Amino acid sequence: MGAGLAVVTLRNIIHSAVAMMVCFGSLAGMYALLGAPIVAAAQVLIYLGAISVLILFAIMLTQAGDANLPAPFHRQVPIAAVISLAIAGLVGWAVIQTDWPAAAEAAAAAVEDIATAIFTEFALPFEIISLLLLVAIIGAIYLARRPEEDERAN
Amino acid sequence: MGLQGYLIVSALLFAIGTFGFMARRNAILMLISLELMFNAVNLSLVAFNAFLPPASNAGAVFALMIMAVAAAEVTVGLALVIAIIRTRQTAEVDQYADLKE
Numbered sequence A: 001m002g003a004g005l006a007v008v009t010l011r012n013i014i015h016s017a018v019a020m021m022v023c024f025g026s027l028a029g030m031y032a033l034l035g036a037p038i039v040a041a042a043q044v045l046i047y048l049g050a051i052s053v054l055i056l057f058a059i060m061l062t063q064a065g066d067a068n069l070p071a072p073f074h075r076q077v078p079i080a081a082v083i084s085l086a087i088a089g090l091v092g093w094a095v096i097q098t099d100w101p102a103a104a105e106a107a108a109a110a111v112e113d114i115a116t117a118i119f120t121e122f123a124l125p126f127e128i129i130s131l132l133l134l135v136a137i138i139g140a141i142y143l144a145r146r147p148e149e150d151e152r153a154n
Numbered sequence B: 001m002g003l004q005g006y007l008i009v010s011a012l013l014f015a016i017g018t019f020g021f022m023a024r025r026n027a028i029l030m031l032i033s034l035e036l037m038f039n040a041v042n043l044s045l046v047a048f049n050a051f052l053p054p055a056s057n058a059g060a061v062f063a064l065m066i067m068a069v070a071a072a073e074v075t076v077g078l079a080l081v082i083a084i085i086r087t088r089q090t091a092e093v094d095q096y097a098d099l100k101e
Helices: A002-009 A013-033 A037-062 A077-097 A111-119 A123-144 A147-153 B003-023 B027-051 B058-088 B093-099
Strands: none
Touching: A013 A037, A013 B003, A013 B027, A037 A111, A037 B027, A037 B058, A077 B003, A111 A123, A111 B058, A123 B058, B003 B027, B027 B058
């Protein structure tokens, strides 16, 4: 939580990226507490491993030097604060008002059950996800190609 | 901490992500805020899955799929941001106003 708040308020973008990593790590801990070890492992692998490194690389590629850091916030800070506070208030109020069935124990989800569910009940979404990842890879390669290189290729 | 605690943490995280997305000026920071929102939704899905067990672990499966989609999204998003930064020499979204017609 505090790390999440630090992500959006810190002025230096590298500091906020590190705060993001802390936030993702604590979320992985929460997943482990909730009895979903496979989700926790995927969180560590995908977010802490892949996405954080990707974002740090992007920051280091794009920020030549932090000589004059501009003001980090937009001029629409007040309206953004109002909208996000409204979201938090509404959702929190709904959560508190609702009578949840008293399931005090967090039921552990077995890895075998999740695997069976992925490959039987959710097989079609699984295949679509793989297609989406392929499209994303091709798109990223196309976008990241430098213009000089394809002039040389022609 | 019961279901309500997890859901409130998730709501606050989502609100923080919304605030960051709307208030920050750096394009990469906006992507990071999007990731925060994804994670908030994931947390609530996994919490529902753990505390209200219906069958078939749909919440955990959905969380895994959201993670895959988020990975694809951040890949393409960062490639776009880097391409734009390479031509504009800035990461501030205010400077992109000339992209409109």
